[in-house]
Amino acid sequence: MPEARILIVDDTRANLVALQVLLKPVEADVLIAESGQQALLLAAENKEHIALILLDVLMPVMDGFEVARLLNENENTRSIPIIFITADQDDAHIEEAYLSGAVDYIQKPIRKTALISKVRVFLDLWLLRHGLELEVEQRRVAEHRVEHLATHDPLTNLPNRRGLYEELNELIYRSRRYKYSSAVIYVDLDGFKHVNDHFGHEAGDRLLTQVATNFKAIVRQTDSVARIGGDEFIVLITDIDGETSLITKIESLLNEASRPLQFNRHQIATGASIGIALYPDHGDDAETLLHHADQAMYQAKQQGKNTFRFFTEDINAKAHRQRELQDNLRKALPNNEFTVFFQPIVDTRSGQVVSAEALLRWHSANLGEVFPDEFIPAAESAGLIPELGCWVLKQAIATGAHWHQRFGIELRIAVNASSIQFRNNLLFDTIKEQIDNHTWNPDLLEVESTEGLLLDDSSVVNTYIDAISNCGVRLSVDDFGTGFSALSYLKNYPVSTVKIDRSFIMDLPGDKENAVLVQAIIAMAHGLRLEVIAEGVETAEQWEYLKSLDCDFVQGYYFGKPMPQADFEDFLMAQLDKPALAQS
Template identity: 40%
Template structure:
């Protein structure tokens, strides 16, 4: 048989308290009864003593005078004493003269009390013993009284216990069980719902303190839940809604717009050149800039619109209930103006731009994913058109995006399947017309499509590590070609190879370039590494260290497109460069006016002062060539001399001159006479 024990704390308390009360009450009752019994027995003993003394005093004289009748009469009267068990009179000769017993026989289980007293007659001659008196009392009456009192006491005890137990039961339920039940119910209720309802409590006892702590815990849990919810849906840096909350709000806005036939605009904004600023000034200043931009964007839109941080330096805005695309364009213009206000960072005043792509509901998409994707595509288009501007999405962008994706996927196979080719563009001495080197330029001949322009696949490769693999392929082929020209008797032809900024983010990529040239057995001096100014500015210290490593191994270093980037002269002095390549945009401006020509002259003068070599890119007219020659720019390249050519078409340029010394060999397409 299984014994079911109570589970409630009130019942458990009663299970402990009531037996204790019962045991305590019974113990007290027995103790009081014992004390009462002792008192009654002491009183009985006292009565026995008094009775014996009184009777003895009355019997002495009759015994002395031999008055037997008086003795018998006095002695017989003792039989009426209720407690008397036996009285015995013994004379001086120890002869029992009289015995009297009480009317009640000795009860079973009673106790007898005995008293003996000598009977002495006082005389002038002295005290004379005339006999002795022996008296015995029993405690039967006392026991009867005790039993009678015990029965009444038990009734009182039971009644008291029931009364006290009931009061205890009520007190436990009111003071302990019911409050604990309220606390338990509150715990269950708050655990099963999202809301936290505090427990109202008036008492100031220990339970009141527990409830107070419980209510405080509820408040803290509620606050923590609010904090967690906020963190789950907001960006911790800018405190703007994050991607998840943005998608939720945009989904709701789409539902409302569909129901009421309204338009929505999604603006995808990206800070121009943020990575350069972040890397140059540090992440702390970059975070300050992000906060500033977030505040400016939020201040530009309406309260009903949503501004969210998408990630990094990207923000997405949802403009609800717009009347026309022009309204979205107006907001974009305000954003560009607001963000363009200079920002003071680390004592440096920075002017930044923002590029914005815009998609519209319903024409550009009817769901969250499509609208954001199309706005992102429009952003890409805005960046491609010069940055710090905005552009609306159109379907042609989607086609171009699909094209970029197709190229990015196919390019991986192109490297493995050897679909890439190297073209070479000659570098020409502006005075003699001799070829003094070449620049290796990669082309992709895609089966079924033909030659894909570098502008279509190089940007895709730059976005991933594919550009590193492309660069290694170019270096390997360029080394093999220089060795091939040497074997064919063309001499040592220096070749320039462009390296991507990604090569200067990891030391192992530069080590791999060095290893490729060493494996080919080619002197590194015949390879010139071309890098852009932006390559150095991404991580100047690392880039400079890696450029010096290349220079120490014997490679030539050239700055490509000089003047188009930051042109930071402080870093220029630290770079181990040998050659500056004047950007084609400045060369094109030579024909346009005095300012363009003066810029080129300034670059040439600076390079000559620093002892650097010069190459002018993009020479397309005879006037440009004449200006460069007169300005003491010794080397040029461009379509005026030759387009980039495959090896089979480039080698005839190398064979065209006599004598065979490479440095004296003129350009076949433009003989020396035409350049003078």
């Protein structure tokens, strides 16, 4: 709050000194003016501080009445109270004082008590007024801050989802009014979760701040950047002047999203998947444009990440199908729509069926037969994989125990598990519970996951990998060769088996490049004391060739398709009565 000041105006120096002496008990600075002109200047310069003007009436050049009128005409000084000091007690004189803008008057000779009493009243009023003004200003600033926080992300200071909608609606209004195209660009950072898990949230926050700053630097002032989720950004580009320039801008966003961050002597980098929806081609309201940009972004992520896709009707149809699948998947388990099929796995040395892979199948009451390559991704995006995976595990172990009792055989069963199932205790607890319930030999259970699990390298994942292995359960790497194919990772984990992906098997033995790769994988895996399964075997030539490479096990339509439990049991009975395939 500013300090209170009192302005004394008198052309007689002695009077100024006398008033200063009288005002010593008052807690306020005193300013003096020896003329009307000087008083006007001081009042204008100190308008925020002056609580009261003590103004002499009789002054040369410009008397007190004229000074009061001029102060009252100036909007910056008209609220300053004026007390006239006069020796004239004439009623007309006093009337003129009030008409010129005075609020009170003090007669000469001045009585100290009267002067101090009146001055203190006006000082109190000044303090009250400025206290209220300060409170109003503080409330205005606080309200502005609250409003800003309601529409902006506190970490990056970018508009949040609410702020985005305001800016997007404004963009749509301008685009419609001035008849130009605009773009809604949905950016999702690839690998951001890995940054948080491995380097901590401070590194993640630093990365998000860097991305926000970089994005802001490459868009125009008329464009906007918002952060609407953990690692999700929206960029609004107005008045697109051509597809080429837009693609150049999008490529710049991809480059900035992947710019490395230096953090604690580490170089951290992510990528980005970007989806684009155009106004008015892909929608003319905020919800539709954002939804379509999100769909296109998801398509970019499905196509390998660190790329971009424009929205198309084909993407829209796929998204509707995805929602349809998810809605029906949520009802499928309680409605008993799932079954487990089994596909035989054959030992290349004996030609005998030694294990089976448990595979989930879905016959929807509404959609009919839905293939796994369609419903598994839908289940993943709906967060249903942990529940479905554990259901398959229960069915598989129960079936294995049944076969042991009925046929007297111990058949190993392989069950697929997504890497997300290793992030909590549900998979481990289910394995322990089912093994105990069925008195099941844990060595007869093999949990299959992809190479990505080994590359996750988080403490939580490693804990559950070790826990499952310590139960005696075998771990295998499925679809080996399609991902990072880092054999060096295998030696650091309790893996028993690698499964060569069918894409390397399908053209054997004629495809020389794949033949070399398969031979190398088998040799290196054996060097690490791992067993090898080749999946996708469909011909006798492939079977013979893989035997010649000392591949341990094979799986594919040549031996048997995935089949329901009853059919698989018939298959098993027939196999027990036949000579071994290895001898054929």
